[in-house]
Amino acid sequence: MEGVDYLAPERNNAQFDVDEMKIVWAGSREAFEVSDRIARLVASDPNFRKDDRTTLGRKELFKNTLRKAAYAWKRIIELRLNEEEAKRLRSFIDQPAFTDLHWGMFVPAIKGQGTDEQQEKWLPLAYKMQIIGCYAQTELGHGSNVQGLETTATFDPQTDEFVIHSPTLTSCKWWPGGLGKISTHGVIYARLITDGKDHGVHGFIVQLRSLDDHLPLPGITVGDIGMKFGNAAYNTMDNGVLRFDHVRIPRNQMLMRVSQVTREGKYVQSNVPRQLVYGTMVFVRQTIVSDASTALSRAVCIATRYSAVRRQFGSHNGSPETQVINYKTQQARLFPLLASAYAFRFVGEWLKWLYMDVTKRLEAKDFSTLPEAHACTAGLKSLTTSATADGIEECRKLCGGHGYLCSSGLPELFAVYVPACTYEGDNIVLLLQVARHLMKTVSQLGSGKMPVGTTAYMGRAEHLMQCRSDVKQAKDWLRPNVVLEAFEARAFRMSVACAKNLTKFSSPEEGFQELSADLVEAAVAHCQLIVVSKFIEKLQQDIPGKGVKQQLEILCSVYALFLLHKHHGDFLSTGCITPTQASLANEQLRSLYSQVRPNAIALVDAFNYTDHYLGSVLGRYDGNVYPKLYEEAWKDPLNDSVVPDGYHEYVRPMLKQQLRNARL
């Protein structure tokens, strides 16, 4: 029945103030108001309809994406939306588009790596969308190994220009979003060559297409790289291929904040680390962590609401069957994901702060926290995207058969999300960067240099190598210090074990290769510690609202104890806890699940997602699942006719043939 809230009894069970939790989730009252207003704006505008996109062919889908992007831009201008509101609007449209890369990477690359004059020239054009840009770094032959890129930018002192060239097939740019069909410009990464000397990879602004007829400029071959995983998913994006044949650009289009080439062709390096050329990646990795909490929370919201609606078995004397959310196995799979969504939200907030802090320091020429910022953004991007991709798939399974229908929203969410484990740095490659940082930190412990930031705990080396958990009963695992110490000791001991093993090889490089699987595990342990500790820090803040803090304390314990249970092998083998303490943690976890249960629906309502944004029949706010599933099925284009196209051509002759054979 329309208008009935089938989940009302669940909502009435909540033991906390949902509206206050919405503020905590959004980050502030102001952020909540912006997000809520823009989400409703998008949901109520039929131009942003998205329920038909999985049935569209690639060309229609792409045109539909362009239409939405143009309409969104029109609304942004008409409503005079500010930067944050515009960003929200684009994200609620929920359809990857060239504009993501224009605003998310092209503009930040110019801001971060351009000189003041370059910013003054290019940013106003980009802000008004008079040019559209992409970020073209990856090539057919190299993505992870940025130093292996082959595109060249050779300075010609005769004409004061760079000649951009793709010397081999493998040097073609391959993957950049927005490049394939739309971008007029790109920040192109190429090896800088002056006077025959290779200075490594630098960024250049290159015009790719005419601003009059959109045709590629002379010397440029450009197109889309083809269909990707899924149906709609990331196929709304024109990931592109680009080949340069001696394309000339003026010297002042090299992004010259980090290093310069003079009129005479002299290469000058500013007094800044060359890694700042990688700054845009650090920025984007940080945003990807917050986006992980959004993607995971959407999947969890769908699976939680549906688990409360769905009933299987357990009817006695005609009573209703059991809601599947009441099965302990369902809780043990679902509630850690719910807790992870909150955990990633808070670590994302913290990472944003860290990024702003490092940016301020860089402006003041303090580069000391750059390695920490790189390690944290790389490690947390990796940890949160891997957990989210796995989590979305788990949510699909939690919804049984109906989770496999596109109308559940989960297949689309999964297909669009999984490349996050690869783009902005393959997750394993990034964890190996974290491991390098950890090994460096451990190796410096004896030198008197105290570790700082997220590795500060390693400064208590002696204690962490010796400590034994003092947990005696299950409820001891609710004490934040007990949990923190166990995670710190496990992470530290795993790093120290790797560092010791590295010394057994003839060279550190050989050792790093041989031990890379162990190093990745040590990096994961360190990153999990960061997430747990930032959740605990969040709880030390003043959090208003009836019962809100208590719910977050429960979720924090669920997150930490779930990890402890999942990785208990690490905790046991490093001697941080005993087998008895491991089973007490599991006992406590079971009890926490029972505490989450009455609040589960309200905890996902706190994400404040509109039905439009969720895009899921199973996750509907009102829980009215079955009639809507039935309605959706009839909307499928296959059901446009009773007898399908192809029946008379292929099936009927077959039937007739069999009839004839039967008569023989």
Ligand SMILES: CC/C=C\C/C=C\C/C=C\C/C=C/C(=O)SCCNC(=O)CCNC(=O)[C@H](O)C(C)(C)COP(=O)(O)OP(=O)(O)OC[C@H]1O[C@@H](n2cnc3c(N)ncnc32)[C@H](O)[C@@H]1OP(=O)(O)O
């Ligand atoms: C708002 C956002 C909206 C929309 C965008 C979001 C999503 C849209 C969807 C998709 C867009 C996707 C875009 C892309 O994928 S762009 C391409 C991204 N490519 C990568 O991420 C490549 C991964 N590889 C690397 O980052 C590096 O090359 C690698 C980290 C693997 C380093 O390899 P290598 O060992 O060769 O490093 P070196 O260059 O020799 O440097 C060593 C030295 O430098 C330190 N380092 C490395 N990276 C950084 C950095 N980013 N910042 C600071 N420092 C860095 C490294 O730790 C070493 O230090 P040390 O040991 O002290 O020498």
Ligand SMILES: Cc1cc2nc3c(=O)[nH]c(=O)nc-3n(C[C@H](O)[C@H](O)[C@H](O)COP(=O)(O)OP(=O)(O)OC[C@H]3O[C@@H](n4cnc5c(N)ncnc54)[C@H](O)[C@@H]3O)c2cc1C
């Ligand atoms: C949807 C999507 C959008 C993208 N958008 C852009 C964009 O806008 N601009 C852009 O420039 N690029 C973009 N990319 C490219 C992306 O950044 C790269 O694909 C990514 O950095 C991974 O690099 P790769 O493809 O070279 O993977 P590879 O490095 O070839 O990885 C292959 C395998 O090798 C392993 N491996 C590689 N190196 C090591 C090592 N040292 N040790 C151990 N294992 C290793 C990896 O773990 C992986 O399992 C996009 C990619 C995708 C999928």
